[in-house]
Amino acid sequence: MRGIWHRDEAGQSSMVEVTATLMLLSIVMSFVYAGIDSSRKSITGEIERTSNLSEAQTLMDAITKDLRTATRLQAGTAPFVAADDRDVTFYANLNDATGGPRKIRVYVDPTSEIISAVWQPDAGTISPNYTYTGASALRYVGRYVTNTNLQPIFEYYDVNGVKLTTPLNATALLATYSVKITLIVRKQTTLPVRAVTLVNQVRLPNVDYQPTG
Numbered sequence: 001m002r003g004i005w006h007r008d009e010a011g012q013s014s015m016v017e018v019t020a021t022l023m024l025l026s027i028v029m030s031f032v033y034a035g036i037d038s039s040r041k042s043i044t045g046e047i048e049r050t051s052n053l054s055e056a057q058t059l060m061d062a063i064t065k066d067l068r069t070a071t072r073l074q075a076g077t078a079p080f081v082a083a084d085d086r087d088v089t090f091y092a093n094l095n096d097a098t099g100g101p102r103k104i105r106v107y108v109d110p111t112s113e114i115i116s117a118v119w120q121p122d123a124g125t126i127s128p129n130y131t132y133t134g135a136s137a138l139r140y141v142g143r144y145v146t147n148t149n150l151q152p153i154f155e156y157y158d159v160n161g162v163k164l165t166t167p168l169n170a171t172a173l174l175a176t177y178s179v180k181i182t183l184i185v186r187k188q189t190t191l192p193v194r195a196v197t198l199v200n201q202v203r204l205p206n207v208d209y210q211p212t213g
Contacts, residue, residue, distance in 0.1 A: 048187065052144070052196040056185035059114055059142040060198050063106060066116065067179055069093050071101055071206040074128035078173040079207060084166050085152030088179075093206055100125070103132045106141070108153065114141040146184045146195050155180040157201075178203045 070079040071093035081089040087107040094102055100121040109115050117136035125131045147153050156164040159177040168176065179202050186195035 048193040049196065051187055052185050052193070055142060055144055055187060056183050056196045056198045059145070059183050059185065060181065060200055062116075062141045063114070063181055063183075064200055064202050066092060066094075066104055066106065067181075067202045068205065070204045073101065073130060076174075077128075078170075078176070079204065080168065080173045080176055083154065083156055083168040083173060083176065085149075085154060086147070088154050099123075100127060100130045105136070108145055108147075111143070112145045113143040114145060115139070116141050144185050144187045146186050147182065151182060151184060153182060155182070176204070177207060 067088075067090070069092040070090040072079050073091055079090050081091070081103065083089070087105070089103065089105040091101040092104045102121070103119040105117040107115055107117075116139040118139060119132040119134060119136045121130040122133055145153070152166070154166075156166065156168060156172065156176045157178045157180065158164060158172075158175040164172040164176060181198075181200050181202065183198045184195045185198075186193070
């Protein structure tokens, strides 16, 4: 009779429909999973970017705080002992310093960590003839610095805004009026998260003051 399906024909039709439904469901689920994975990576990437920014801000705050205290030991002398792209040593008039200014060296070690070495004036030495022959106290400042040799961390400028050539010679050490700090920070991650770059230019207020000894 017409219009009546045999059992094998009905079974074949049902199987085709089930297979098509499963294929369609598989395609839909692949898009769903791709969207979930994309969202997860986006959220993780944002967390990494925030972490990079937080690390960079912590580093910048610590370095600028110390540099702003750079001071001359006496009139006509430089606040800086040595200054290069990734390494700077200077005398610091810290608020908690007793017995005279401290000598501070801020530098990047081979593991991309920023370290601060601090010397107290030798006992018995007085202004302006302080000496610093004792051992330094090392202070960990931060890590994940990715500046290349083409992007210095420290750049030095005179009172007219002219950039000074590093490493600074004796004349340039004396002429330094401000320091530009550039930090490129990227924590270790498997995601293609771009590094964070912070730039700050620190004027040295204490160089305007000429101590009388």
